[in-house]
Amino acid sequence: MPPQRKGAAARVSEDTEDLTRHPLQAILLADSFATKFRPITLERPKVLLPLVNVPMIDYTLAWLESAGVEEVFVFCCAHSKQVIEYLEKSEWFSQPNFSVVTIESHNSVSAGDALRLIYERNVINGDFVLISGDTVSNMSLTQVIQEHKERRKKDSNAVMTMVIKQSKPSPITHQSRLGTDELFLAIDPQTKQLLFYEEKTDSYRGIIPLDNALLGDNPSICLHNDKQDCYIDICSQEVLSLFTDNFDYQHLRRHFVKGLLVDDIMGYKIFTHEIHSSYAARIDNYRSYDTISKDIIQRWTYPFVPDVMFSGNSATHLEREGMYRASEIEQSRSAHIGPFTVIGKGTKIGNNSKISNSVIGKGCSIGSNVSITGSYIWDSVTIEDGCDIRHAIICDGVVIKSGAALEPGVVLSFKVVIGQQCIVPSYSKVSLYQQPTVEDSDEELEYADNSSGTVDSSITCTVDTLNREMMSETPASQMLSLHLSSGVEAEVHMEKYAYLGPGGVGHVWSICEGAHEEEWRHSVAPSPADKLAEAIQSLEDDLELLNLDGNALSVSGELKSGRNGTDSEDDDVEDSRDDSIYYEKEVEATFLRAVNENIKVPDVILEMNSLRLSYNMTSADCAGAIFYAMMKQALEIPHATAGELRKSAASIIDAWNKLLKFYSKEIDDQIEVIMKFEEMCLESVKEFSPHFSQILHLLYDKDILEEDAILRWADEKKDAEESDKVFVKQSEKLIQWLREASEEED
Structure with a gap:
C-alpha cells in the first residue's frame, strides 16, 4: 500500500543519514549586536573582553570542543579584524578534530543578518548548535542533541530545542544576580514544547496575557517565571532558511522565537531541554559579567576554572578560601589578599594594601594603602598609593593617581587617567572616546557608526603619550596628536574635565534619558537598598493580583487551577517540601555572598525578604x-x-x-x-x-x-x-x- 512504501522510504532515508554522518557543527556569533558594554566595546569586541583573565570566547570554544563539536563557524562583524587575528594566533586553529572557521561581515547589524549570510555560504550540513561567544557552560550536549534528533524523526516541524535551567525563583533575586528581565515561559509538561515566551515589562503589572486559544488547544500547560534562558540552541537546517525567508527576523528571541510561536500556518515547533546540575549562563550586561566571574572563581563552571583550563593560566594556583595566585607576582608582606580573589601574572602589590572578591589582571602595579573590593582590574593598570576602589571595572592601561576613589558601579575604559584625590561618582563611565551625540537607531548595533564622525574605533593612544601631555604645562582643554591605524595623523579634542581631578584625562559619559533604571540593574555594584525595596513592593503588589480564586501563578511558577479538589494534595505537600529545600539553599547562598562581599545588614534583609516572599515562607x-x-x-x-x-x-x-x-x-x-x-x-x-x-x-x-x-x-x-x-x-x-x-x- 502507498503509506507503507512511504514509511519504508523514510526509514531508508534515516538509515542513509546515519551512514553518512556529518560532523557536529556550531555557529558562534562573535558579535552580541547590543550596546550594553559601551564604552568598552567601542575599542574591543565583547568576546575578547577578559573574564577572570581569559577572553570570553575561549570559554565558549573550550566548552564546544569538550562537548564533542567538531566544526565551529565564528561569525565576526564588529571589530572583526581583532577577533580573526586573536583566533589565528591562538591554539584553536591547531586543535586536532576541532576546526574553527571565521566568517567575516562588515554590514550585518543583527543576528538575523548573520544567519542569512551563513545560509548563503551553504556550510551547515545538518543539525547545529547556535550560541554566542559570551556564553559559559559545562553541560553535556549528548542528551539534548539525542532528544532533538528523536523529535525530528517523529515531527519534521520540530526545528529547534532551547536549553533552559532552574533560576532564582524570586524575580528580585534573579534580577539582582543577572540584571535581566523576568522571563515567562509556557511549556507543555508532557512534550516539553515551548508555547509562550515573554520578558516581563512594566505594563504587565503581574498579569500575563495568554491567548485563549493557547489554553484551549493544550490540555496541560505550565507557566514558569523560575527558568533561565541559557541561549544555547540546537537547530535544524530549516532555522537558517526561515531567517532567509523572513527578513523581519532580526533578534533570535524577540523576533524569531516569538514569531514561530504565533505562526499557525507553517506549524513549526520549538522545544525545551532543562539542565539541572550543569552550568550555563550568558554574559548580557555588567551585572551578569560580575555574577559569572564569581561563579567561575567559586568553581561552579568546573573544569573551566582558572587553575585547570587554558594554557595561559597554567601557572595559576588555587589557595585557601577561593584565592588564585599566578606566578611571578610581587606582594608586600603587609598586603592582605582576601577570599575569592584572582591575582594575575607579574602584578605588584604594595604595603598594607587590601584586595578582596576581585580579579586583578597581568602586569598591574598597585601601590601602598590601596583598598580594592569587588572589582575587575584588567591588564597593565597602575593604581597609585591610597586609592579606594569598590565594585568597579577598570580596563587595560588605566592610570589612577594617588588618593583617588571610585564609587560603586564605575567603568573606566582603556587608558583613561583619573587625577589625584578625585572621587568618581557611582555608575560613571569614562572613556577616551566622546559619547556619540546621536544614539544608534538600531538597538541591535553594538559598534559605533564610524561614518558619523562621532567616534572612530581605529584611534590608538598610549598612556605614555597622555602622561607626557599631563606633565607639561598645557591648559585644561588641549589637543593631543593621536594616530589612526591607517597611518593618518588626526587631531582629536581631548578635554581634561575638572571632575577627573588634576591630570585626569577622559570623557565622562552622561546617562541617557530614561536609562537611569538600567544603570543600577546592569552594574557590577550591589543593588541600592531603595531600589530593592521598590522591587519588593512591586512583587508584593503582583502577588496580590495573582492570589485569586481562579487560575493563579503559584510561587513554583506553575499555572494551576483553583484548589477545591483533593487530587493534588500530595503534589502540594511534595512541592512544599521541595520549596523548603530550595529556599534554604537560596538563603545560604545569599548569606555567603553577604559575608564575602561585606554587604550591610539592611541590604541583606531586603534580599532575604524577597526570597521569603517568593517562597511564601x-x-x-x-x-x-x-x-x-x-x-x-x-x-x-x-x-x-x-x-x-x-x-x-x-x-x-x-x-x-x-x-x-x-x-x-x-x-x-x-x-x-x-x-x-x-x-x-x-x-x-x-x-x-x-x-x-x-x-x-x-x-x-x-x-x-x-x-x-x-x-x-x-x-x-x-x-x-x-x-x-x-x-x-x-x-x-x-x-x-x-x-x-x-x-x-x-
Whole structure:
C-alpha cells in the first residue's frame, strides 16, 4: 500500500543519514549586536573582553570542543579584524578534530543578518548548535542533541530545542544576580514544547496575557517565571532558511522565537531541554559579567576554572578560601589578599594594601594603602598609593593617581587617567572616546557608526603619550596628536574635565534619558537598598493580583487551577517540601555572598525578604534558614580544636546577630531557631553536637533567644521519646538556671 512504501522510504532515508554522518557543527556569533558594554566595546569586541583573565570566547570554544563539536563557524562583524587575528594566533586553529572557521561581515547589524549570510555560504550540513561567544557552560550536549534528533524523526516541524535551567525563583533575586528581565515561559509538561515566551515589562503589572486559544488547544500547560534562558540552541537546517525567508527576523528571541510561536500556518515547533546540575549562563550586561566571574572563581563552571583550563593560566594556583595566585607576582608582606580573589601574572602589590572578591589582571602595579573590593582590574593598570576602589571595572592601561576613589558601579575604559584625590561618582563611565551625540537607531548595533564622525574605533593612544601631555604645562582643554591605524595623523579634542581631578584625562559619559533604571540593574555594584525595596513592593503588589480564586501563578511558577479538589494534595505537600529545600539553599547562598562581599545588614534583609516572599515562607522559616547558614559558614572557617570551632561560631553570631534578631522577634521564631539547631546537630552538621548547650547559652547572652523560648522548647520535649531529648539533657544546667531565675523574678 502507498503509506507503507512511504514509511519504508523514510526509514531508508534515516538509515542513509546515519551512514553518512556529518560532523557536529556550531555557529558562534562573535558579535552580541547590543550596546550594553559601551564604552568598552567601542575599542574591543565583547568576546575578547577578559573574564577572570581569559577572553570570553575561549570559554565558549573550550566548552564546544569538550562537548564533542567538531566544526565551529565564528561569525565576526564588529571589530572583526581583532577577533580573526586573536583566533589565528591562538591554539584553536591547531586543535586536532576541532576546526574553527571565521566568517567575516562588515554590514550585518543583527543576528538575523548573520544567519542569512551563513545560509548563503551553504556550510551547515545538518543539525547545529547556535550560541554566542559570551556564553559559559559545562553541560553535556549528548542528551539534548539525542532528544532533538528523536523529535525530528517523529515531527519534521520540530526545528529547534532551547536549553533552559532552574533560576532564582524570586524575580528580585534573579534580577539582582543577572540584571535581566523576568522571563515567562509556557511549556507543555508532557512534550516539553515551548508555547509562550515573554520578558516581563512594566505594563504587565503581574498579569500575563495568554491567548485563549493557547489554553484551549493544550490540555496541560505550565507557566514558569523560575527558568533561565541559557541561549544555547540546537537547530535544524530549516532555522537558517526561515531567517532567509523572513527578513523581519532580526533578534533570535524577540523576533524569531516569538514569531514561530504565533505562526499557525507553517506549524513549526520549538522545544525545551532543562539542565539541572550543569552550568550555563550568558554574559548580557555588567551585572551578569560580575555574577559569572564569581561563579567561575567559586568553581561552579568546573573544569573551566582558572587553575585547570587554558594554557595561559597554567601557572595559576588555587589557595585557601577561593584565592588564585599566578606566578611571578610581587606582594608586600603587609598586603592582605582576601577570599575569592584572582591575582594575575607579574602584578605588584604594595604595603598594607587590601584586595578582596576581585580579579586583578597581568602586569598591574598597585601601590601602598590601596583598598580594592569587588572589582575587575584588567591588564597593565597602575593604581597609585591610597586609592579606594569598590565594585568597579577598570580596563587595560588605566592610570589612577594617588588618593583617588571610585564609587560603586564605575567603568573606566582603556587608558583613561583619573587625577589625584578625585572621587568618581557611582555608575560613571569614562572613556577616551566622546559619547556619540546621536544614539544608534538600531538597538541591535553594538559598534559605533564610524561614518558619523562621532567616534572612530581605529584611534590608538598610549598612556605614555597622555602622561607626557599631563606633565607639561598645557591648559585644561588641549589637543593631543593621536594616530589612526591607517597611518593618518588626526587631531582629536581631548578635554581634561575638572571632575577627573588634576591630570585626569577622559570623557565622562552622561546617562541617557530614561536609562537611569538600567544603570543600577546592569552594574557590577550591589543593588541600592531603595531600589530593592521598590522591587519588593512591586512583587508584593503582583502577588496580590495573582492570589485569586481562579487560575493563579503559584510561587513554583506553575499555572494551576483553583484548589477545591483533593487530587493534588500530595503534589502540594511534595512541592512544599521541595520549596523548603530550595529556599534554604537560596538563603545560604545569599548569606555567603553577604559575608564575602561585606554587604550591610539592611541590604541583606531586603534580599532575604524577597526570597521569603517568593517562597511564601514565615519569619520563623527565615530565622531557621539564616541560623543554619551562619553555622555552615562557621564550620568553613579553618579550626583544629573544638574550642576554635566554638570561637568561629561565636564570631559569626556576633557579626550577624542583628540579621538573626530581625527574624527572631517572636517566641515562635526563636523556638524555630533552636529546633533548626537540633536538626543540624543530628543530621547535617554533627560537629556542633558537643557544643549545643554552649552555643544555646551564647544565643541567650546575645539576646537572640529569650528565656521563655528556651523553657517552652524544653517543656515541649517532656513527653517526647528519649532519643529526642538528647540536647535537652545536654542543656539541663542552663535550663535549670533559667527556671530558678524566672522563679526568683516571680
